[in-house]
Amino acid sequence: xxxxxxxxxxxxxxxxxxxxxxxxxxxxxxxxxxxxxxxxxxxxxxxxxxxxxxxxxxxxxxxxxxxxxxxxxxxxxxxxxxxxxxxxxxxxxxxxxxxxxxxxxxxxxxxxxxxxxxxxxxxxxxxxxxxxxxxxxxxxxxxxxxxxxxxxxxxxxxxxxxxxxxxxxxxxxxxxxxxxxxxxxxxxxxxxxxxxxxxxxxxxxxxxxxxxxxxxxxxxxxxxxxxxxxxxxxxxxxxxxxxxxxxxxxxxxxxxxxxxxxxxxxxxxxxxxxxxxxxxxxxxxxxxxxxxxxxxxxxxxxxxxxxxxxxxxxxxxxxxxxxxxxxxxxxx
Numbered sequence: 001x002x003x004x005x006x007x008x009x010x011x012x013x014x015x016x017x018x019x020x021x022x023x024x025x026x027x028x029x030x031x032x033x034x035x036x037x038x039x040x041x042x043x044x045x046x047x048x049x050x051x052x053x054x055x056x057x058x059x060x061x062x063x064x065x066x067x068x069x070x071x072x073x074x075x076x077x078x079x080x081x082x083x084x085x086x087x088x089x090x091x092x093x094x095x096x097x098x099x100x101x102x103x104x105x106x107x108x109x110x111x112x113x114x115x116x117x118x119x120x121x122x123x124x125x126x127x128x129x130x131x132x133x134x135x136x137x138x139x140x141x142x143x144x145x146x147x148x149x150x151x152x153x154x155x156x157x158x159x160x161x162x163x164x165x166x167x168x169x170x171x172x173x174x175x176x177x178x179x180x181x182x183x184x185x186x187x188x189x190x191x192x193x194x195x196x197x198x199x200x201x202x203x204x205x206x207x208x209x210x211x212x213x214x215x216x217x218x219x220x221x222x223x224x225x226x227x228x229x230x231x232x233x234x235x236x237x238x239x240x241x242x243x244x245x246x247x248x249x250x251x252x253x254x255x256x257x258x259x260x261x262x263x264x265x266x267x268x269x270x271x272x273x274x275x276x277x278x279x280x281x282x283x284x285x286x287x288x289x290x291x292x293x294x295x296x297x298x299x300x301x302x303x304x305x306x307x308x309x310x311x312x313x314x315x316x317x318x319x320x321x322x323x324x325x326x327x328x329x330x331x332x
Contacts, residue, residue: 117303197217
């Protein structure tokens with residue numbers, strides 16, 4: 001049994017709590033601000049702290065789950081890493097690069113292991129995409145299109161979307177940072193982009209002080225051109241990926257979970273459905289199961305701190321490009 005400290009009890013923090021319990025973990029401490037508007041029932045009986053240093057000193061957790069708003073991640077992650085706690089650090093790692101070097105240094109010095117919460121690394125469809133690319137199933141990738149549009153007020157119907165971190169610049173919101181998963185899985189599948197350009201806008205009537213729409217282009221050295229669309233507006237939602245290659249095409253539907261591959265040689269499609277019983281929470285359960293293995297030293301983080309930092313660099317480069325009107329050259 002491992003002692004966990006969960007920092008942040010919004011929807012994702014509570015999901016992690018439920019999944020920990022489902023996997024047999026019961027030694028759990030909560031770090032709370034008291035600002036959550038969600039029901040208290042499932043938190044009953046669990047010890048509560050309000051300051052990270054007090055929580056670390058009193059309870060000495062072996063693992064810390066950082067699930068508070070993006071702009072407050074490092075305030076919890078840094079002291080936890082210095083204390084040697086293994087971290088499940090929700091994406092994005094932060095809302096800026098300030099303090100990232102300190103976090104990396106603290107993790108290296110204490111020997112703590114960090115898993116960044118890009119749960120789509122555990123999607124069987126995307127794992128299938130990676131295998132197909134590694135096998136050369138569609139030849140050389142030449143063009144990639146990722147699309148994620150989803151209506152923000154429908155995410156958490158029980159609360160005012162304007163109060164959530166996604167809608168607020170002071171908490172690290174905006175569509176680029178909030179829906180940053182494709183930055184991670186595109187580089188996981190294709191490698192690091194060599195350059196990036198972007199446009200962003202507050203294009204809807206949603207009451208936000210952040211961008212709700214983004215179009216991002218990426219060039220990969222010796223590889224494909226990629227485009228990424230993100231928005232807080234689309235109804236019905238869509239999350240999809242298409243990769244065009246010299247010998248075929250791969251299509252992934254993130255909502256249905258299905259994977260299709262077209263082979264030019266046979267002029268035919270092959271479709272793979274997700275496993276029986278697969279649903280959205282399956283990603284988080286597998287992520288948590290993996291984190292338990294990471295804590296035990298049985299596995300290396302599937303998405304390391306370095307991976308999380310590189311995804312953050314891409315998201316910040318998109319914001320920089322949109323602000324400056326210029327392409328951003330990425331460091332090799």
